[in-house]
Amino acid sequence: MLIIDDHALVSTTLEIALRSRGVVAHRCDPGTAEAVEQAVDGVDPGIALVDVDLGEAPDGTTLSGVDLVPLLVDRGWQVLILTGGARELQIAAAVTAGAVGWLHKLTPFEDLLTAVLSAVAGEPVLPEMERLRLVRLYYGEQTRQQARRAGLDQLTARERQVLEGLAAGKRAATIAEESVVSLATVRAQIRAILAKLGVSSQLEAVALLREIEQL
Template sequence: MLRLLLVDEQRMFVEALGQCLSTAPDLWVAGSADPFEQELADKIAAARPDVVTVDLVSCGTEASEVLRRLNEACPAAGIVVLASGPGRELAVEAARAGALAWVPKERGVADLVTVIRGVSRGEGWYPPELLGTVLRSLRRQDTGSGGRSGPLESLSSRERDVLAGMVEGKRSRQIAEELFVSVQTVRTHTRSILDKLDVHSQIEAVMLVRSGEGTRDQT
């Protein structure tokens, strides 16, 4: 059962969303919180969420601070941003802060449930119309900071196989089937890949490879 924490200052929206998500048999809304309340950290600790949803658009100029507080309070939880507008700059900011997914509210509950399940497995999802912007921005950030030295050198051969599948846009189950391993094994390799590459999400790992730093090591 996946434990969810809903973070949004719009109380009516939170209640409606919670009711909808509760219809999924494998999801449990363990709590909700206002992003600006002083007890946010305490509520997170009580909920022990696997996934946190948050509406950053409503946070305005405090979006970065809200993300920082969420990451500090629940570093193991995947963060899903619920967006009420395109917000390209905010999407980039969210990705830099480690948010694994960006879901426009108009996509509906069924799509959100699918993304939440994926995020709980360490997968990432950003809309195609935003993904290019996010990847280019992260690439510029990495280049500006001097990049990494041989980022793929620390990966095992099997971890490279899993990473190659991620670059091709394959889901964990498909990678597992092609490598003749379990989905849980792929998830374990994925967590190890993120740790070794010092990135927060699969999106950043894929960006690192596509930037050309990693592919040179494999040739």
């Protein structure tokens, strides 16, 4: 078993407990793609227990265990996601990428260990109906994101500037003054923005922009 978790206490405790049960377990830290590839190189595939939140790489970039799922699955590993507070969409993305299930860090340790050992024994971790629900959730969100991006792509360069001004907390009057146009013009542009994005308020438009920028 390969344990990929940036929390040393959790990963070390799991490693010791699993080894006491006869499971060959090793830790991998940091959870970068390069470190994982090195850890599995030449190793017979087994179970990989992967934390969703892996902290930061040495270069400061955020590391996500979800990004490691395809890499491990392609090499024949079964992946169990470990999370302390991941959003359901992150779990759905991991399952869609091939993870066989997920476990919460707040699960009593003995129960968590039992679940891991069940996976090692080849027993199902995630009911099929739940797996299908998460896959549908993931693809549904992907469809919604594509529609949102399409709405943003419809904005003219000027409308995008107005939206970014609103996102920066500026009022329509301020945007009009800075752009040397009338307030009526800016208000007309805001109405066009709302229509293209399919939202009913400036707050929703700004929230949509921020959500897309974070993806």
